[in-house]
Amino acid sequence: xxxxxxxxxxxxxxxxxxxxxxxxxxxxxxxxxxxxxxxxxxxxxxxxxxxxxxxxxxxxxxxxxxxxxxxxxxxxxxxxxxxxxxxxxxxxxxxxxxxxxxxxxxxxxxxxxxxxxxxxxxxxxxxxxxxxxxxxxxxxxxxxxxxxxxxxxxxxxxxxxxxxxxxxxxxxxxxxxxxxxxxxxxxxxxxxxxxxxxxxxxxxxxxxxxxxxxxxxxxxxxxxxxxxxxxxxxxxxxxxxxxxxxxxxxxxxxxxxxxxxxxxxxxxxx
Amino acid sequence: xxxxxxxxxxxxxxxxxxxxxxxxxxxxxxxxxxxxxxxxxxxxxxxxxxxxxxxxxxxxxxxxxxxxxxxxxxxxxxxxxxxxxxxxxxxxxxxxxxxxxxxxxxxxxxxxxxxxxxxxxxxxxxxxxxxxxxxxxxxxxxxxxxxxxxxxxxxxxxxxxxxxxxxxxxxxxxxxxxxxxxxxxxxxxxxxxxxxxxxxxxxxxxxxxxxxxxxxxxxxxxxxxxxxxxxxxxxxxxxxxxxxxxxxxxxxxxxxxxxxxxxxxxxxxx
Numbered sequence: 387x388x389x390x391x392x393x394x395x396x397x398x399x400x401x402x403x404x405x406x407x408x409x410x411x412x413x414x415x416x417x418x419x420x421x422x423x424x425x426x427x428x429x430x431x432x433x434x435x436x437x438x439x440x441x442x443x444x445x446x447x448x449x450x451x452x453x454x455x456x457x458x459x460x461x462x463x464x465x466x467x468x469x470x471x472x473x474x475x476x477x478x479x480x481x482x483x484x485x486x487x488x489x490x491x492x493x494x495x496x497x498x499x500x501x502x503x504x505x506x507x508x509x510x511x512x513x514x515x516x517x518x519x520x521x522x523x524x525x526x527x528x529x530x531x532x533x534x535x536x537x538x539x540x541x542x543x544x545x546x547x548x549x550x551x552x553x554x555x556x557x558x559x560x561x562x563x564x565x566x567x568x569x570x571x572x573x574x575x576x577x578x579x580x581x582x583x584x585x586x587x588x589x590x591x592x593x594x595x596x597x598x599x600x601x602x603x604x605x606x607x608x609x610x611x612x613x614x615x616x617x618x619x620x621x622x623x624x625x626x627x628x629x630x631x632x633x634x635x636x637x638x639x640x641x642x643x644x645x646x647x648x649x650x651x652x653x654x655x656x
Numbered sequence: 657x658x659x660x661x662x663x664x665x666x667x668x669x670x671x672x673x674x675x676x677x678x679x680x681x682x683x684x685x686x687x688x689x690x691x692x693x694x695x696x697x698x699x700x701x702x703x704x705x706x707x708x709x710x711x712x713x714x715x716x717x718x719x720x721x722x723x724x725x726x727x728x729x730x731x732x733x734x735x736x737x738x739x740x741x742x743x744x745x746x747x748x749x750x751x752x753x754x755x756x757x758x759x760x761x762x763x764x765x766x767x768x769x770x771x772x773x774x775x776x777x778x779x780x781x782x783x784x785x786x787x788x789x790x791x792x793x794x795x796x797x798x799x800x801x802x803x804x805x806x807x808x809x810x811x812x813x814x815x816x817x818x819x820x821x822x823x824x825x826x827x828x829x830x831x832x833x834x835x836x837x838x839x840x841x842x843x844x845x846x847x848x849x850x851x852x853x854x855x856x857x858x859x860x861x862x863x864x865x866x867x868x869x870x871x872x873x874x875x876x877x878x879x880x881x882x883x884x885x886x887x888x889x890x891x892x893x894x895x896x897x898x899x900x901x902x903x904x905x906x907x908x909x910x911x912x913x914x915x916x917x918x919x920x921x922x923x924x925x926x
Contacts, residue, residue: 395793450794474790482790520744520752523665524720524798 387459390469391489394441394454396421396481398636399527403447404454421445421481425456428476432469433462442495442644443502446596448636450528453484453503453643455495493646501572501645503589506602506638510536510582510609519582529583530602530638536609538584541576544608545586547618548574548601555625557601558594567594567625576605584609587642596633604631657729660739661759664711664724666691666751668906669797673717674724691715691751695726698746702739703732712765712914713772716866718906720798723754723773723913725765763916771842771915773859776872776908780806780852780879789852799853800872800908806879808854812846814878815856817888818871819844825895827871828864837864837895846875854879857912866903874901 402418406426417423426439442455464472466486473483507525511518511533521531548571555567571590578584586602604621607613613621613631621629672688676696687693696709712725734742736756743753777795781788781803791801818841825837841860848854856872874891877883883891883901891899 397793397796479791479796480793482793484790520754521749523667523750523752526667526749528794 387461387491388463389457389459389489389491389493390466391487391493391495392425392456392458392470392473393484393486394421394425394456394481395452395484396450396454397527398445398448398450400480401447403449404441404443404445404451421451421454422456424478424481425473425483426458428473429458429460431476432472433460433464435460435462440495442499443641445639445641446636449639449641450637451641454641455499455644455646457489457493457495459491495644498646499592499644500647501589501591502593503587503642503645504593504598505640505642506530506586506588506598506634507579507640508532508536508584508586508602508606508638510534510584512582527637528640530634532606532610534606534610536584536606537611538576538578538609540611540615541584541586541605541609544605544613544615544618545574545576545588545601547616547622548588552622553625554594554597554622556621556627556630557597557604558627559596560627565594569593569597574601576609598639599633599636600627600630602638603634606634607631657731657761658733659727659729659759659761659763660736661757661763661765662695662726662728662740662743663754663756664691664695664726664751665722665754666720666724667797668715668718668720670750671717673719674711674713674715674721691721691724692726694748694751695743695753696728698743699728699730701746702742703730703734705730705732710765712769713911715909715911716906719909719911720907721911724911725769725914725916727759727763727765729761765914768916769862769914770917771859771861772863773857773912773915774863774868775910775912776800776856776858776868776904777849777910778802778806778854778856778872778876778908780804780854782852797907798910800904802876802880804876804880806854806876807881808846808848808879810881810885811854811856811875811879814875814883814885814888815844815846815858815871817886817892818858822892823895824864824867824892826891826897826900827867827874828897829866830897835864839864839867844871846879868909869903869906870897870900872908873904876904877901 404421406422429437437458439458470483470486507529509522509529509531518533522529551570553567574588674691676692699707707728709728740753740756777799779792779799779801788803792799821840823837844858
């Protein structure tokens with residue numbers, strides 16, 4: 387039975403995240419609209435058999451992806467270059483299969499991943515008295531906005547402290563389960579992308595729940611001048627969620643790529 | 657009674673156009689969500705009196721604006737730099753007042769306009785065999801997509817023929833009313849903005865209904881090689897809607913600025 391690997395992009399705005407789930411509220415157990423759900427349905431419409439799609443990262447509601455990696459088995463054999471257009475013709479306009487290939491049957495998009503890269507986009511206020519500017523209009527679903535003036539150079543200084551192997555307990559939800567809080571960050575960079583725009587790019591061997599959104603929430607505090615860049619070491623050492631900054635909202639976050647065995651699974655922004 | 661002038665930006669995706677209207681279908685005469693409607697409501701919430709807002713251009717459903725100009729009278733006197741933030745705090749996140757000023761009481765945003773500028777964004781397929789690429793994901797509400805490979809240089813050649821004073825009957829709906837079909841186009845340019853992206857920028861003293869969307873629909877036919885660039889003169893001369901190309905969908909279109917008495921009312925893209 388062949389196993390297929392897909393690179394999937396989606397605008398997370400109107401999805402309840404990646405993972406299939408049932409609404410916990412309401413009279414009937416209606417299923418919520420998730421990326422995994424619409425992708426499985428589109429694949430079933432193509433291959434005419436039940437499939438179970440696994441994704442590399444269970445992105446939260448509102449989080450986007452350009453290079454999510456998914457895999458599934460099915461009886462039907464199909465040329466990968468015909469599979470992607472066939473699935474796309476059945477997907478809604480906020481999800482796309484960017485590429486498809488045949489992969490060995492033991493491939494797990496979750497446990498075989500050796501690195502993941504995320505981006506977080508920020509728009510911020512200008513120097514001087516209020517009004518500090520306006521939130522972005524056309525990119526409001528892909529960018530976090532703060533009215534405060536941020537200093538991206540200072541944020542980048544702070545970001546360097548996160549590179550390496552650390553206990554990231556300060557940068558995840560309390561009660562994040564029994565898994566180890568140790569992760570290795572390979573790179574963490576803040577770059578100004580305009581006069582009132584900047585972005586965080588971070589990659590590592592794995593991320594705890596909400597980890598990128600708490601990292602960037604802490605870096606925004608640094609950018610506003612409320613945390614010193616050199617305090618990041620102490621915040622890590624505290625191993626205490628309350629030592630770090632707030633969890634920023636999901637819309638700025640995008641899963642850019644997932645890497646397997648040194649073959650980058652990357653895609654360019656749309 | 658002071659008269660205020662506003663520069664207004666909106667993401668037209670979830671609006672039934674600029675102008676207030678009632679749903680023609682359905683049991684009750686429910687009002688549709690329009691930019692004029694939400695803007696008037698936000699202003700009423702600020703000034704605590706009934707106002708009537710006029711806009712320079714009655715943009716269609718799905719069409720965006722960065723530099724729409726609107727005006728209204730009210731009893732309340734308010735510093736313009738306080739008015740814009742006050743209105744913005746009551747607007748939904750898909751509409752914004754970018755600036756406010758006090759204007760002479762005879763000002764009409766419609767009849768005093770001497771020029772308007774529009775932009776139309778296009779994404780297109782790549783050279784070679786299909787698949788020709790994928791439609792844009794994150795900019796799908798602000799960009800028209802065609803799977804065909806376009807030649808922006810050829811499109812720009814054709815666009816030059818439209819500059820000047822012409823009868824634009826070929827480039828508007830039939831039965832466009834009794835108004836004159838003569839308009840003057842000051843500039844009309846197609847520019848490649850990426851390997852598979854281009855945009856039309858057009859400005860003139862006024863535009864007939866659907867005129868920009870039919871112009872760009874005709875230029876796309878030129879870009880695909882189905883109409884010769886030099887045929888544009890004949891299409892104008894025909895004064896016949898069927899001589900021109902299709903009306904492209906609204907989402908690529910954005911009203912960029914409206915000019916009054918040689919003072920450009922312009923705003924930069926968000």
